[in-house]
Amino acid sequence: MAETKEKSETDEKPKPRVRPIVRLGIFLISHSFLVSVVCCSAGVLALFLLPVLAKNTYISENALMPGSASPMLSNQHISNGNRLVKDLTGSKLKSSETGIESQRIIAQYMLDLGAEVSFHKFHPQLNQFHPLHFFSTPDSGIMQENYSCSSYGINTVGIIRAPRSDGKEAIILVTPYNTLKSGLGEALSVGIAYSVFSLLTQVTWLAKDIIWLVADSRYGEYEAVAVWLRDYQTPKFSSLSTINAEMCPDINNLYELNVNSIAGSKFSNSFRRAGTMAAALVLKVRDQSEQFEDTISIYAEASNGQMPNLDLINVVNYLAVHRQGLRVKVEKLWSLLNSSWLRNLGEIFESLGKVAKSLNPEWKFGIPATEYVEGIATLASSLYYQALGVPTGPHGAFRDYQVDAVTLEILPRFSSDKVRRNDILLRGGRLIEGVIRSVNNLLEKFHQSFFLYLLTSPSKFVSVGVYMIAFALLIVPLPMVAASLYVDASSLGNCSKSDNSTTSAITNTDERGITVRSWRWLNSAKLVFVVHLWGAIVSLLPYFICQIPDCSPTTSFMIWVLLSMLSLLALYSVLASPLSYAEASQEKEWAFVKSVTISSVFIGLGLMSVINFATAEIGALLMVPMCLLARPLKLDIRAGTLRSFSRIICNLVLGLIAFPPAAFFLLKGMLDDFGSLNAVDFWMWVESLWAWNSATYLFIGMVHLPCWVLCIHILLHTC
């Protein structure tokens, strides 16, 4: 500062003083190489540090008070539940018809408790690719017209009205139940829900209504819940559904049975509603499991990486561990547990933590190596499932309506005797009761705790403020490198011209030349735009391919690949071919392309991080090194030094890895087995992505793939 001051005093025409932030920016841009290396490595390191930085979960909302009330579920309720389980498993032997018998039994049991009961008939909707459905809320009953009596499902809904409340809120309990082929597990889950339900009809402390939905899962668990939710949230004012019901004799039959048997009961044909949903629990019991102790696994990921409020998971975790003595687990990538390099990394962090602690006893960030490896495995799975954008259970349907929901799957210690079954009923029931009572205490929606987090264990989490840093470090170099490339390329062009033109005589043509030169990046932008357009076309192609009847996945995949390549060639040759502006192309052309590419990648990643952070994080890990390193192979070959040679190797490897199908196969091979790989898997995977309206699909099609193509373009650039 002092220097500049002196200068400005001495000079007759003082230079306009450059503000410190601009000077900092110029400094960073001029050292962009160093900055990008440091930032990228720091970003990757920060990602691996996340398990160390994870915090213990805590109940953030005061009103919840989990476990402060002693459970009221008694053996009486358990025997009620057991009775239902017996009836359900027995009825399967009696009648092998369409499963209406079991629906009737459940409804009858609900009515006996004094609950309001109704059936909800629905037609399953096929998962189809709707290009305009991304980010939009599911609409009501568009597909309702082409119903048929042969394919429908029946949800059974029981509602307990809170005796002294205003009925504005409700808690949902969902048990998926496949009426056609249900195992003991599903019957048990219905039994647990029933014993809790029978308790809740007697208690005086309900502040929210209780809805128990027995979802008919013969067309998928998610589908049944999603359709019921859609009908719940978007009231229809036509009588279409009742007409549908009347036209199908089976259902008529079902209704009549109930109405006749219990005259004056609370049974109703129409769709029953309660208040807005405070929270939802989906309960499942797995049939077979090889657990050594009773375990409960929590699934929380909903569409596009949305998570329920952390408080809900905390409540479940707290009650399961500290009240019912169940082991809680969340998904892990098991293959990572055995990797030795992670273990070594964990040991390094552990020893670093010890050193830090010896320096200052207040620094406690070291965690044991085994814990670190488990944390990384859980974190990776958390990232993966969020990045996928596909819900991991029926709870995902609730998240679309901003209702916090989790799926709880009870994995009982394998044994089938009656005592064990009672024990599972009791502990599962008490857990559900505790969670319901805790949510019942809520005064507002869940809002205190985090919505954006990654779990590193059931009781540890990394919040958005921490994991953002890793991503931010990864993408920070992008704008700097883009700017520095642009500056370099333009100045190089200027220098070559400046020999001819003197400062004293600036002619008209030179002025035009400068303006033309300063707009040269537009050519590159055109190329980048065209490639992104191609990306959009590729993303839309499956919609048309799906219209082809009787098309096997293999042929569909082939058609897709072929059409994509054809359209790329066509667009490239017509619009963005270097030949069309041959006279403009110069030796620094690739630098402009790279600069614009990097800018577009930066924008794409930034946008995606808002929509689905995990996708953006994984995408950044793949794309950022590739973008930053991309350099025409020809230049490097010409240089022939060791440095350029290693750069060639890096570029080729990164170019291979970052290709979306290659990345998919690599990941799948690493996680499962390389032997079972099949080209169709990718098609299936992509199909699942668009069927679930995952934004990841759009990201891959419109950001990742174009970026890869552009990088390849740069690599193969003819200088």
Next chain:
Amino acid sequence: METFINSKAFFKLLLLPCLLLYSSIAYNSSSVGATMHTNNWAVLVCTSRFWFNYRHMANTLSLYRTVKRLGIPDERIILMLADDMACNTRNKYPAQVFNNENHRLNLYGDNVEVDYRGSEVTVENFLRVLTGRHETAAPRSKHLLSDEGSHILLYMTGHGGDEFLKFQDSEELQSHDLADVVKQMKEKHRFKELLIMVDTCQAATLFNQLQSPGVLAIGSSMKGENSYSHHLDSDVGVSVVDRFTYYTLAFFERLNIYDNASLSSLFSFYNPSMLMSTAYYRRDLYQRHLEEVPVTNFFGSVMETIHTDAAYKPLSRKNSGRLETQMSLDQTLLHVERRTFINVNDRDEMQDINVEGKQAASKCPWSTFYSKLQKIENVDSLVNYGLVAMLPFLVVSTWLLQ
């Protein structure tokens, strides 16, 4: 027979000045200090609401019950309560509030008069109650009608922090506000002594700004400390009472209205290891020795017993000229009457008499003597001397009669 009557009349005549002297001395003795303690008030405030703050309402209701039991009548208790627990849908026992998991005592019985309820419990209303500056429509039952002879118990519980107390999760009462309102009360002669008892986290910080004399403050915790709940009622599913209040109640449960336990015994009853926080007392503004002040001075309605000779007489003011009126009243009085003051609330009457007294001041021959008497501190000895001085009179009179 006649002589006997005469002698009796004479005796009476002789006795009169003595009686007058005595009564005037007795009367003045009470006004030697400032004003005497004539009545008790309690302002009990629960500043939180919502189901999970059940314990705060239970705290307040428990204290309400205690001060009522010890003799403060309902019309002298201002109870500010969110009052959303008893009929909360989450309450397993509708219309009942407990402060102990044994459920023996229902605090929400028949006689709970809540003066400020629900959203009326605001900082504004709290300040209005204490300063007595109500809106015109506020009914008299919601006023704190204390005077310069009042002992006031101000009990507050809720969620607090460093120099503030939250009101229903939306407002805050700061220590400056509290100090200011106490100062206003002092200037308006709204209390003689004020005991502020606060059960919140960092309660002691709330007293930092207090300046007014006659204020005694007790807080449940020091700065940086939390006030913890005592126990959880797993049947109702909430904590039902705070530690500080629990032990306060435990202290008072042993007492009845006739007990003479002092404030210092109450203060020493708080055991930091039981409270899990350090109870804090601010006594530098308070003149009396805590050992000499019975707790019933604040938590009950028990006052000193005063000997007076007049049944319907205003309390003394420091106004010497009133003596003539007193004399005229005293003329008819033949024997000394013992009477306990409970309350004098009729200010209008007192003012009338004051005016009368001032008019009579100039023609009173006793006034100089009276002012001298005022300086004599030991009244009892003076009375004794007077009685001894009567003996010669008695001897002379009997001698004359013979």
